[in-house]
Amino acid sequence: MNDDDSDLFRRSVGDAKPLSADERVPEAGKKPTPRARFSRADEEKALRESLDIDVDEMESSNADNMRFHRPHVGKRTMRKLARGKFAVQAEIDLHGMTVAEARPRLADFIDYSGKQGLTCVRIVHGKGLGSGHRGPVLKNAVNRWLRKWDSVIAFTSARQVDGGTGAVYVLLDQ
DSSP states (O other): OOHHHHHHHHHHTTTOOOOOGGGSOOOTTOOOOOOOSSOHHHHHHHHHHHHHSOHHHHHHTSTTOOEEEOTTSOHHHHHHHHTTOSOOOEEEEOTTSOHHHHHHHHHHHHHHHHHTTOOEEEEEOOOOGGGGGGOOHHHHHHHHHHHHOTTEEEEEEOOGGGTGGGEEEEEEOO
16 A cells, blocks of 8 residues: 555545444344343233133143042142152052053052052053053053053152153052
């Protein structure tokens, strides 16, 4: 660049004013500040709708979940059971057994637990992943058996950390 070029440049930008910091284009690589897409009214509406959902209905809508209670067992007790709030006092693991092997063992376990005065037990039956196209054979059998025994007043699928849909919490009558 020579002196003529410098003079030409100064004359062409002579009337220009520097931009303030607020008017400058952001540097490459800097992302604009994110803005919320929902208005406050949308957020409040979503909150109201979520509070209107019946938790029991939502939990039982999953086809893999097992859920049963006698008429005298209330919603609060079922919610407490489903959330794992009862102390599990004994457990039996049936998965891997055949239906013929599992039934007498489960019957003995329920009978013994009741005689010991236990109120909450966990039964691990598995998810039936090894059953192939037949679906969860042992899980379905446990579901049927527990409903028939008078000493069982309620059961529900366990929390994920306790076996999820491969196990149930069972409340026993005292």
